[in-house]
Structures are given as C-alpha cells and as structure tokens.
Amino acid sequence: MMTIYVNGEAREVSTDYTAAQLVATLGLEGRRIAMEVNRDIVPRSRYAEHIFAPGDQIEVVHAIGGGQPSQPL
C-alpha cells in the first residue's frame, strides 16, 4: 500500500493504482474533469496507464460557476 493525496486528502491505495482507477473510485467516469499530478497535467487519454507513486499530490478539478471573484477563495 501507499499514500497519495487527492485534493488535499490522504488515501491509502495499492502500489499499482492508476489514474483510471481513481476516477472510477470517485464516480467521475465520463465526467468533464481534469487531473494534475505534482503540478503536471495527466491527459485523460493516459489515465489507464498512469500509475501513481507514493506521496503524489493529485488535483482533480471541474468547471463551476464564477466570473469575477467577488469573494476571496
């Protein structure tokens, strides 16, 4: 097992855990999302082959309502 961080939350996963498995676990298959691992984009086309490493910082993002940041985030 190893620890990875998804949107700031620690997760224990197997050492051969892929981006595709993460997306499936999160129930985000077919959703319009984007993924960054340690600040580098992982294209959707590579989710199946991308295996995480221990300590990876993963960001999963999507589009939300916003235009002008009226409130600090």
Next chain:
Amino acid sequence: MSDRQDPLIIAGERYTSRLLVGTGKYKDLEETRVAIEASGAEIVTVAVRRTNIGQNPGEPNLLDVVPPTRYTILPNTAGCYTVDDAVRTCRLARELLDGHDLVKLEVLGDQKTLYPDVTATLEAAEILVKDGFKVMVYTSDDPIIAKRLEEMGCVAVMPLAAPIGSGLGIQNRYNIVEIVENAKVPILVDAGVGTASDAAIAMELGCGGVLMNTAIAEAKDPILMASAMKKAIEAGREAFLAGRMPRKRYASASSPLAGTFF
C-alpha cells in the same frame, strides 16, 4: 441596422453578441441557464475548482446547463493571486475542455480591492501566450499596460470599469477611450458594471463588448436584468456606430423659425 454585419471578432472567431457573462452567484443552475439564455451571450466564463470528492456523482454540472457545444466556454483564473496559480489553472482548463485554448487571465493583487496585480498579470500573460493560449486579459484601466498586453499577443484586453462586484459603473471614461483608440484588439470592459446604462456607456465609448456577472446575478430579477443588459449593449453599440452629436454649450432649436405667424 439589425441585419447589418457587425461581428465582434476575438482570435479570429466571430460573435454576434457583445455581452459576455459569468456564471457565479446565481441561486441555482436553472437560474444560471435561463439568465444566460436571456442575455443572448455566446461567450460564457467559468471558474475551475477542485471536484468535491464527496459529492453525489449524479449531481448536475455547470457544463450540462451551459454546454460547450452551444456556448464558447471561457475558463477564468478568478481567485488566483500568483502567476503560478493562474498558469496552472489555465493548463487544467485546457485539459478540461479538450484542448480549447481561449482563457480569461486575471491575477489579483489583494483581497480588499480585488484590483489586478499588473506586474504578475504581464508575467502570466507572457507564459500563457508562449504556451499557445489565446489570452483575454483582465487588467486595470491603465492605457500603457493595456497596450503592452496587446503587444505581448493577448487576443483581447479587458480593463475594469470599477472594482469587481462594486457596480459603480465606469469611473474613468477618458482612460477607457484612450485604451480603445490605441487598440488593435477588442477592448472589453470587465468588472464594475452595475446596471444597463453603465453597459451602454461602455459601448458608446467604443468598447468591443462588456463582460459582467454580478450586475445580472445579484439583480432582484436576474433574468429581466440579463435581458436589459442585452438591449443596453446593442443600444450602446448602435449609438457608437451612429456617432453622437457634438455637445454644445447653448440651446439649439429643432423647429424652424421661418414661417412663424406670431
């Protein structure tokens, strides 16, 4: 006039509507959808945020009600205070939208004024333009900075009318006119519009368009305000193209004096 061709051209793409709208602060997604439809906007800006891991996977998504097949989605870097955050946000947005590279760059300077950090904006714009992005850039109403951003390759320059979300209207018309007169790319007023007359003034000054969010979303009736803004943008544009009469110091009668019987 209505059938006269007068498109807004941004990065080679033609748009009929000169009103660009944000998607924040609406009551719900349905209100967002109906207000955007009423505004007639073709370019719609969205923010990029962490997916809420705990959320119900069946929950509707913003892009379901504002589909990229119907609208030009303009991801923004709202909430970014550093060059790095803004650049990362744009790269994630490009991946999110299958390589779509039109972005709205904003790098903010402080939380009280939400004023743009222009030095960081210049730096981020340079990185993004080199990386192949088509950058529409939010900036202050400084004519020198606006020109520099254009020269760097930004596809549109978007000076503020007044602070974001303030609804104060155009505070420095002379700066906006100066920026418009010197520009070869569209100048869009972004931020500070409060009501329809503010939008009309921006267009009368020769702006290519106006981007707004709060003025519509925080109106008592957002859908009616969206419709008002659509008309104001069109009226202001037509008035600009028509060319206003000169201002005069004294009255000038519009009825002839010849033929009076008194």
